[in-house]
């Protein structure tokens with residue numbers, strides 16, 4: 197039975213590496229997959245999924261908020277796609293997540309989504325993650341460790357000009373960042389260190 201999977205983790209939980217290893221396993225068995233990635237993520241070269249943890253990269257299609265993913269997959273299906281892998285799934289819209297449930301239920305293709313659960317804004321989930329938590333058949337955590345201690349990281353903390361940013365005036369969850377030294381960046385933390393990062 198095909199299922200909709202949501203594998204979530206914090207920013208440095210090696211989600212893309214997990215996706216690439218899954219892609220490799222399918223293709224090693226001669227199976228066909230489609231990789232998709234949000235065009236909102238500008239960290240990597242267009243049309244590739246890459247990971248800091250691996251040298252291996254994989255071609256992908258990019259989608260934006262207006263892409264009808266059911267139609268896209270139906271048009272690219274030809275009855276022989278074994279799995280759909282989606283990176284940066286937090287950027288999906290709720291409508292696109294529902295389209296993915298239709299891919300699973302009617303086209304009978306498994307869909308594995310990788311993404312963040314929590315946005316940097318205190319108490320706020322990404323739209324795509326919220327819909328996936330609601331609709332997915334299987335939800336799995338990819339674990340990582342707090343930047344400051346040895347507890348599990350569950351939060352994505354935004355640091356701007358040396359200060360933690362837990363709110364947004366616009367309420368916009370989408371800030372594209374990477375774990376780098378700089379003026380505006382993200383780190384993965386436990387809950388305590390999200391609220392008290394430098395204590």
Ligand SMILES: [Zn+2]
Pocket residue numbers: 342343344345346347385386387388389
């Ligand atoms: Zn901590």
